[in-house]
Amino acid sequence: MNGDGPLAGLVVVDMGQLLAAPEAAMLLADFGATVIKVEPPTVGDISRKSGWEVNGTSVWWRWLGRNKYAVTINIKDPRGQKLVRRLIDGADVLIENMRPGKLEAANLAPEDLHSTNPDLVILRVTGWGQTGPYSDRACFGTQVEAMSGFAAANGQPDGPPTLPTFAIADAAAGYLGAFSVMTALHGRDKHPEKRGEVIDLSLMEAMFGLLGPQASAYSALKAMPQRIGSRSPMGAPRNIYKTRDERWLAISCTANRIAHRVFTLIGQGHLLDDPEYSTPEGRLRNVDKVDELVQAWVGARDGNDVIGQFSAAGATVAPVYTIADIEEDEHFASRKMIVDVPMENNESLRMQNVFPRFQHNPGSVKWSGRELGADNTAVFMERLGLSQQEFEEYKRDGVI
């Protein structure tokens, strides 16, 4: 049960469910950590039954459970609590996402865990955080996407606030959670007198952090992000335009010189004598006119022609892709961004690769999410030394 990769030797117990916490654990497993995923017996992780299913198991589990060892423990049973405690006592990291107080109710309070494993890093993931007036309320990604400021500034100006289709808040918390675990481990290893750590990661803060300096803009200037379709408060042109052959292209001008290239290319170079079009502030003031000029030029041409001319002019353009387009794109293929991963019955499943790529000691995908309890024997008998009799008894009583 030892992987390779930069995190080889690191032992992680993943008691999270569904998305943010298990994704943090998955990133650690991707880079070689030994991640033992603990699920409730019989039902398993919620992600096993969440949306699109392949052979009766959701693609969410098959992705989030990859590279992990799957065991079952009923942590409501005192024997289950002792069993998971033995796993945690031998681990570097515990990841959990129960509502505040539930870990404590299972006799697994952080201070208790630190009494026998003082070096343990505990990542606690919740919607609201461990403290504060809302901490007892249920909170999932949707609520975070609504309250962080994202939805209010997502969508068309004449339409409603719009939630994302993708689970952005959870995934952001997964990335930030994995970073915070590695940061706490570094602190522990470099400053051993500091020992273990308890990390209070809220989906709300992970998402709010992702959205940039809106608090600064608002408090100093009373400026705030608005629902402006595909435009951006940082520059113009930046939008999605429709070509003659009905393709959607995204064009943006992060740097002023790129905007100048675009104006020259679309035959409007004469406007660059006017600060209303030659400066970022001027173009933002005249964004309707700017978009009209770009759309008129793009709309008179086919997509490949526009992409070719923009690229030759050193201007940034990209087509709007679906996953079907991605699967056919030569760059995605060349980078092996999607790989075939072994599943049960000698089948395989395509899923995203390990990101980012390390030149010398990279991560890898070894297997997709396993069947419920697939590693009970290896973990409980071989690793923890449970006897055959105990194992059978625990199984019979629903402890595992």
Added chain:
Amino acid sequence: MNGDGPLAGLVVVDMGQLLAAPEAAMLLADFGATVIKVEPPTVGDISRKSGWEVNGTSVWWRWLGRNKYAVTINIKDPRGQKLVRRLIDGADVLIENMRPGKLEAANLAPEDLHSTNPDLVILRVTGWGQTGPYSDRACFGTQVEAMSGFAAANGQPDGPPTLPTFAIADAAAGYLGAFSVMTALHGRDKHPEKRGEVIDLSLMEAMFGLLGPQASAYSALKAMPQRIGSRSPMGAPRNIYKTRDERWLAISCTANRIAHRVFTLIGQGHLLDDPEYSTPEGRLRNVDKVDELVQAWVGARDGNDVIGQFSAAGATVAPVYTIADIEEDEHFASRKMIVDVPMENNESLRMQNVFPRFQHNPGSVKWSGRELGADNTAVFMERLGLSQQEFEEYKRDGVI
């Protein structure tokens, strides 16, 4: 020049511009790393002049530059190249986001850097990655948001694909980049024979990874995310609804039992005898009707009433917030999610705090982004030992 926090003692040279790479470096600085930000003389980082400005400097720089030491070096000048090389030779981490080949053109190729500092972790951030047919093309967050699948599935069904107003792709790469640096450092410290690392982080892969198992759903089932407004392919009801007093509320039912609570609350409990409404699959098939029932109940009540009744019933609901609402919310205040950070002239600026929070050895915000070259003396003379004469000469010649 030594911070506290779990990353105290870690030295990072940040040669990135604008967003993803500097955000990764900012996360390291937040937790105590000594981050030396290298900017081109005179013009500085692009983020200093990007959108909303306070006292003539953008809020982006004030946020991304926080906790960092600001120095200027012209890396097109051979003396500048030698100077930055001396900084890098004394660092643990180099972060850069030049187009592929540009670092090499500045005589700073990874293999050269490793020849004098074999333990160096080099994070290279680009739009497309260091390899592949598109790697020479310009690519910013907008293009990534278009090609990763995000825009195609964001927005209303009868509207166009929609880009996010916030710079999601860059910020996601910032989170993932910070994680990957800490992971490579762990590998270096635990397996010293492996030494330093070169990390190839593309915005495209950071964003594609954020979007979940779309590749699995598509390859196995030909299913793909669609533009469905605020709905979700994972369950119903999940949408934004308008109250009688014209507030927008986000309601979601990640778990089936929560959907049952909602149906009972809105007086539709009798429908739960019908699998078309009692199961997640059934409700997704009847999502128009489900949304109609929820909207009718919500639309007949004021927002506070709906929030109160939903919360009491154990159902998840949240208002759509702007940053103005966030600044007035007691939970955000209680968690100190926004803090006052020192700026020049004894002024201060509100910005998001360090996330997540560590119980024993936390990060902190000590200062906001400094003036261009503010730390040239401290870094070049005190740290690198440049003489007064060299310093003046370099300044005169635009090397620093």
